[in-house]
Amino acid sequence: MGRWGHRLFEGDQDLDIASEINDTFEDKVPLSHLVFQTDMLAPNYCKVYYQTEAYAAELAQDVVEMRQKLDAGLGNKLFDIYRAKEHEGGSFGLGSGKYRLILVGALVMRTGAKIRDSDLQHLRELVPQIHSSPGFALPIFDAGFRDPGKAQFLAALDHYTPGTPRNYSEPSCFTCGKVEADSGKVLLRCSRCQGAYYCDTECQRAHWKAHKPACIEPEKQWSLNV
Numbered sequence: 303m304g305r306w307g308h309r310l311f312e313g314d315q316d317l318d319i320a321s322e323i324n325d326t327f328e329d330k331v332p333l334s335h336l337v338f339q340t341d342m343l344a345p346n347y348c349k350v351y352y353q354t355e356a357y358a359a360e361l362a363q364d365v366v367e368m369r370q371k372l373d374a375g376l377g378n379k380l381f382d383i384y385r386a387k388e389h390e391g392g393s394f395g396l397g398s399g400k401y402r403l404i405l406v407g408a409l410v411m412r413t414g415a416k417i418r419d420s421d422l423q424h425l426r427e428l429v430p431q432i433h434s435s436p437g438f439a440l441p442i443f444d445a446g447f448r449d450p451g452k453a454q455f456l457a458a459l460d461h462y463t464p465g466t467p468r469n470y471s472e473p474s475c476f477t478c479g480k481v482e483a484d485s486g487k488v489l490l491r492c493s494r495c496q497g498a499y500y501c502d503t504e505c506q507r508a509h510w511k512a513h514k515p516a517c518i519e520p521e522k523q524w525s526l527n528v
Contacts, residue, residue: 305528307497308437308448310408310455310470311337315445319405326383331371333409335364339471365413365467372415380406381421388428400428401446404455411458414467426459436512438528449512450498453479460484476513477505496520497528 305313311320320334338344339352339361351357372380384403391398407425410417433446447455457479458468473489474481476498482488485501492498492506495517500506516528 304441305444305448307340308450308476308528309474310405310451312340312451313444316405319402320409323380323384323402323406323409326380327376331368331376331380333368333412336361336368336412337409337470369413369415369465369467372410372413377410377415378418380410381418385421385424398432398445401432404428404432408455408458408468408470411462411468412470414463414465416464417462422459422462426456429456437516450474450476450479453477455479457481457484473499475499475501475505477501477509492517494519495523 305315307313310316317334317338317340320337324330324332324334344352381403384399384406388399388403391400391402404425407417407421429452432452433443434449434452435444435447436449453476454470454474457474458470461480461484462468469481472481473491475485475489478485478501480501487501489499489501490503490506492500492513497520498509498513498517500509
C-alpha cells in the first residue's frame with residue numbers, strides 16, 4: 303500500500319476502494335474516474351494530459367453526467383447498499399466497511415449530487431469511528447484517514463451544497479480542511495516542503511507538531527511514500 307499524499311484519494315487504498323465502488327451496479331458508474339488524477343504512478347503522458355484544458359472540459363462533463371445518474375436514484379441506492387455493508391471488515395475503521403462508506407460519500411460529493419440529510423448525518427457520525435494517523439504510518443497500520451484527509455472530509459460535509467462538486471485535488475487546509483471557497487482566503491503553502499497548505503498562520507502553527515517530521519525540502523525527499 304502506498305501513499306503519496308495525506309488527503310483523500312492520495313493513496314492506493316482510496317483509489318482501490320473507489321474502483322471497487324464502480325462495480326456496484328451492472329451498468330458501471332465510474333466514479334473513480336473523477337479522482338484518479340492524483341495517482342503518482344500514472345504514466346507521464348497521462349499526467350501531462352491531466353493539466354490540459356481539453357481534459358478539464360472532459361472531466362467537467364463527466365462530473366455532470368455522473369451527477370445526473372446519481373440524482374436519478376442511483377445515489378440513494380449506493381448509500382443503501384453500502385450502509386447495509388458498513389459493519390464488514392476490521393475494527394476501528396481499519397480496512398472496514400465504515401471507511402468504504404465514507405468514500406462513497408466523498409465520491410458522491412465529488413459529483414455535486416443530492417445526498418439525503420440522514421446520509422449526511424450518518425457520515426458525520428462515522429468519522430470519529432475511523433482510524434486516523436497524524437502522519438507517516440507503516441502500511442499495516444495505515445488504513446483509514448490521515449488527519450489532513452479527515453479534516454478535508456469533515457469540511458466537505460460542513461460546506462456541501464448539492465449542485466456544487468467538491469474537488470479533492472484542490473488545495474485544502476491541513477488543519478481544518480477548508481478550501482478557498484469555504485474560508486474566503488487564499489491558502490498559504492508551506493515554504494519548505496511545498497506539500498502542505500493552511501488557511502493562515504494559526505492553522506499552520508496548530509499543525510506544526512504533526513507536520514514537522516514530514517516537512518522536508520522537495521530535493522531531499524527520497525521516497526514517493528509519505
